[in-house]
Amino acid sequence: MAPPIIMKKKITLKQIARELDVSIGTVSKALRDSAEISEDTRKKVQAFAKLYNYRPNNIALSLKNRKTKTIGVIIPEIVHHFFSKVIRGIELVANKRGYNVIVGLSNESFDKEVINMQMLANGSIDGFILSISKETLQQQDYHHFKETINQGMPIVMFDRIVNEIDCDKVIIDDSKGSKNAVTKLLSNGCKSIAIITTKDYVSVGKLRTQGYLDALEDYKMSPETDLILKVDDELVSEDHLESLEREIEGLFKKNKKIDGVFAVNELYAIIAMKVARNLGMKIPEDIQFIGFTDGVLSKHATPSLTTVSQHGQQMGEKAAELLIDNLKREDQEEFYRTIIIETELIERDSTK
Amino acid sequence: MAPPIIMKKKITLKQIARELDVSIGTVSKALRDSAEISEDTRKKVQAFAKLYNYRPNNIALSLKNRKTKTIGVIIPEIVHHFFSKVIRGIELVANKRGYNVIVGLSNESFDKEVINMQMLANGSIDGFILSISKETLQQQDYHHFKETINQGMPIVMFDRIVNEIDCDKVIIDDSKGSKNAVTKLLSNGCKSIAIITTKDYVSVGKLRTQGYLDALEDYKMSPETDLILKVDDELVSEDHLESLEREIEGLFKKNKKIDGVFAVNELYAIIAMKVARNLGMKIPEDIQFIGFTDGVLSKHATPSLTTVSQHGQQMGEKAAELLIDNLKREDQEEFYRTIIIETELIERDSTK
DNA sequence: TGTCAACACGCAAACGTTTTCGTTAAGGAT
DNA sequence: ATCCTTAACGAAAACGTTTGCGTGTTGACA
Numbered sequence: 001m002a003p004p005i006i007m008k009k010k011i012t013l014k015q016i017a018r019e020l021d022v023s024i025g026t027v028s029k030a031l032r033d034s035a036e037i038s039e040d041t042r043k044k045v046q047a048f049a050k051l052y053n054y055r056p057n058n059i060a061l062s063l064k065n066r067k068t069k070t071i072g073v074i075i076p077e078i079v080h081h082f083f084s085k086v087i088r089g090i091e092l093v094a095n096k097r098g099y100n101v102i103v104g105l106s107n108e109s110f111d112k113e114v115i116n117m118q119m120l121a122n123g124s125i126d127g128f129i130l131s132i133s134k135e136t137l138q139q140q141d142y143h144h145f146k147e148t149i150n151q152g153m154p155i156v157m158f159d160r161i162v163n164e165i166d167c168d169k170v171i172i173d174d175s176k177g178s179k180n181a182v183t184k185l186l187s188n189g190c191k192s193i194a195i196i197t198t199k200d201y202v203s204v205g206k207l208r209t210q211g212y213l214d215a216l217e218d219y220k221m222s223p224e225t226d227l228i229l230k231v232d233d234e235l236v237s238e239d240h241l242e243s244l245e246r247e248i249e250g251l252f253k254k255n256k257k258i259d260g261v262f263a264v265n266e267l268y269a270i271i272a273m274k275v276a277r278n279l280g281m282k283i284p285e286d287i288q289f290i291g292f293t294d295g296v297l298s299k300h301a302t303p304s305l306t307t308v309s310q311h312g313q314q315m316g317e318k319a320a321e322l323l324i325d326n327l328k329r330e331d332q333e334e335f336y337r338t339i340i341i342e343t344e345l346i347e348r349d350s351t352k
Numbered sequence: 353m354a355p356p357i358i359m360k361k362k363i364t365l366k367q368i369a370r371e372l373d374v375s376i377g378t379v380s381k382a383l384r385d386s387a388e389i390s391e392d393t394r395k396k397v398q399a400f401a402k403l404y405n406y407r408p409n410n411i412a413l414s415l416k417n418r419k420t421k422t423i424g425v426i427i428p429e430i431v432h433h434f435f436s437k438v439i440r441g442i443e444l445v446a447n448k449r450g451y452n453v454i455v456g457l458s459n460e461s462f463d464k465e466v467i468n469m470q471m472l473a474n475g476s477i478d479g480f481i482l483s484i485s486k487e488t489l490q491q492q493d494y495h496h497f498k499e500t501i502n503q504g505m506p507i508v509m510f511d512r513i514v515n516e517i518d519c520d521k522v523i524i525d526d527s528k529g530s531k532n533a534v535t536k537l538l539s540n541g542c543k544s545i546a547i548i549t550t551k552d553y554v555s556v557g558k559l560r561t562q563g564y565l566d567a568l569e570d571y572k573m574s575p576e577t578d579l580i581l582k583v584d585d586e587l588v589s590e591d592h593l594e595s596l597e598r599e600i601e602g603l604f605k606k607n608k609k610i611d612g613v614f615a616v617n618e619l620y621a622i623i624a625m626k627v628a629r630n631l632g633m634k635i636p637e638d639i640q641f642i643g644f645t646d647g648v649l650s651k652h653a654t655p656s657l658t659t660v661s662q663h664g665q666q667m668g669e670k671a672a673e674l675l676i677d678n679l680k681r682e683d684q685e686e687f688y689r690t691i692i693i694e695t696e697l698i699e700r701d702s703t704k
Numbered sequence: 705t706g707t708c709a710a711c712a713c714g715c716a717a718a719c720g721t722t723t724t725c726g727t728t729a730a731g732g733a734t
Numbered sequence: 735a736t737c738c739t740t741a742a743c744g745a746a747a748a749c750g751t752t753t754g755c756g757t758g759t760t761g762a763c764a
Binding site: 012013014024025028029032056057059060061063064065 | 719720721722723
Binding site: 007008009010053055056057058059060062063068070078079080081084085087088091092095100101102103104105116118119120121122123124147150151152267270271274277295296297300301302 | 360405407408409410411414415420422430433436437439440443444452453454455457468471472475476499502503504622623626647648652653654
């Protein structure tokens with residue numbers, strides 16, 4: 001037999017005031033231990049408030065203080081090891097510093113990115129942390145970022161950024177990271193290294209390709225267009241990976257001498273390893289692989305994949321710190337910082 | 353040379369009113385196309401509002417309407433394929449129905465779960481969607497859920513639920529799902545099937561073990577304790593997987609006849625496959641594997657892993673629909689539903 | 705010319721806080 | 735008895751909306 005349910009709705013200052021026959025202001029002051037209020041009333045009010053489990057209404061506070069203590073995060077995708085790590089980092093420091101996190105997913109779509117930002121920019125949050133969607137990068141339409149900043153709402157961008165917008169940024173040195181990786185392959189003795197990358201409009205893809213070229217140049221090797229596979233991202237949506245497999249298979253068959261592969265993300269590397277294995281190549285004896293983004297796949301693949309770690313959580317933490325610091329210093333003069341998180345080459349079994 | 357920056361701070365009804373020399377109420381009504389206002393002023397106000405890109409302040413609306421159009425999601429962990437899929441589902445329908453999503457991470461800790469809920473329950477959100485942390489399940493302290501519900505804030509629980517709390521729930525039939533999986537192994541000819549599971553306080557672990565037992569019983573086989581490996585979750589935190597590997601290795605070595613393995617999550621299955629391979633067994637010829645939770649690992653492992661899909665995104669969608677429906681019908685009489693999402697056995701290369 | 709709709713708009717309350725600025729009464733000093 | 739200080743509290747504004755209701759003006763009609 002369930003006990004009778006007594007709904008204790010949230011109690012407000014007004015109700016406490018009425019009950020105790022004092023004014024609202026008095027209750028408020030008493031709860032904040034103001035010296036203006038006599039010891040007696042203070043105790044009385046505090047006891048009553050505790051009994052009824054009073055908590056100030058956040059919305060009312062937000063309205064009054066004109067800040068919400070909430071930060072908005074807009075990312076292209078959440079079912080993604082890197083982005084979820086970033087969120088974890090953001091949430092960690094946000095929480096520690098008394099902020100909440102509200103997430104919006106752009107799903108790589110320009111429209112959803114705009115809509116989401118508008119939904120949040122109308123008072124719901126104090127600032128944004130975001131990574132730009134592919135469609136936005138492709139269309140190069142950044143007016144929503146500009147407007148948001150113009151309205152006095154700070155933005156911190158991470159990973160997928162764009163130089164055109166003036167704001168705090170947290171990135172990795174993509175070209176340096178991939179240069180390191182490719183250099184590793186070279187120093188491991190690779191003579192013919194292929195790269196599997198994305199179309200150039202994805203800024204990070206472009207930069208990582210650049211790092212590949214830089215490493216080759218250091219070794220006085222000239223790049224061969226045949227070894228550069230630019231994958232059309234549209235084709236690799238979720239489950240249509242066969243076409244990607246075929247492309248990679250074509251790459252290997254046309255260039256039998258390939259003995260090293262650098263891929264700009266984890267999945268491409270894993271799939272390339274699978275194709276290579278099916279073609280009878282031994283990893284890492286015949287061919288070595290390095291990927292980008294240290295996800296769960298890299299760690300548990302067979303063989304485990306050597307990879308460039310982006311330190312997603314650290315990026316998130318840093319981004320949140322930048323934003324909250326910015327919010328604290330109540331719009332004094334504006335200066336924007338770009339933080340570069342160091343990448344790290346995690347060596348596993350796919351390289352010698 | 354950058355153009356001079358003109359800060360267009362967000363404009364309010366009051367400012368429009370002052371500028372156009374009408375009252376605040378008139379502006380509000382004009383913008384909402386009230387028949388009370390003359391065509392002239394309506395047009396004038398609307399034009400002005402559009403020019404200055406007026407948007408009603410969400411916080412003020414929340415305070416007035418006493419609802420925030422925001423739902424709070426508390427999950428144990430976000431760097432996790434299943435949970436991030438659920439969030440994606442939640443976000444999808446929430447957004448479609450005009451709601452925002454604010455996430456809190458309990459990090460499997462009781463205290464953080466409580467803190468997070470308190471932070472959000474003070475007016476910031478209209479309702480919760482959550483999955484209970486392991487520590488909470490272990491301590492069996494559910495007062496924070498009860499209090500929240502008592503205050504009139506609806507909760508929808510998913511996956512990790514507890515019967516003691518009266519609220520909407522979205523779950524899968526864990527025992528049925530695992531029974532199906534084990535039955536599949538049996539019908540594939542397995543004679544000695546091991547299970548790798550968790551300690552019993554994790555409700556889903558317990559249920560999945562039960563399904564394993566049920567399947568055996570259907571085939572008139574009696575369970576052997578030697579074949580049931582209950583992993584202590586504490587030991588498998590992130591990177592300390594060696595001990596798990598050793599335990600599994602011990603399992604295989606002690607029971608040479610094992611020809612089938614069912615694991616209650618993806619990672620355990622992947623690791624078990626790795627151990628088996630190192631021991632020289634052929635998959636699926638010598639030994640077959642099935643995991644639980646359809647993550648990215650299952651799909652891209654070699655061999656790819658047959659697995660019981662939980663349909664995380666669908667769970668999220670359903671949870672959000674339950675919650676929002678509940679919110680719409682303005683506390684009429686309360687009735688709680690438990691939705692069971694069907695699992696699906698996704699057959700891949702780790703089974704015959 | 706007086707009456708009455710209809711029209712167009714302003715006022716004010718309400719949501720729940722915090723905080724500034726009164727206001728009242730008591731008490732001490734003169 | 736008068737003045738002043740001080741302690742203790744109340745009133746009200748403000749944050750930005752929405753909305754019910756009151757009010758003034760206009761025009762039509764008798």
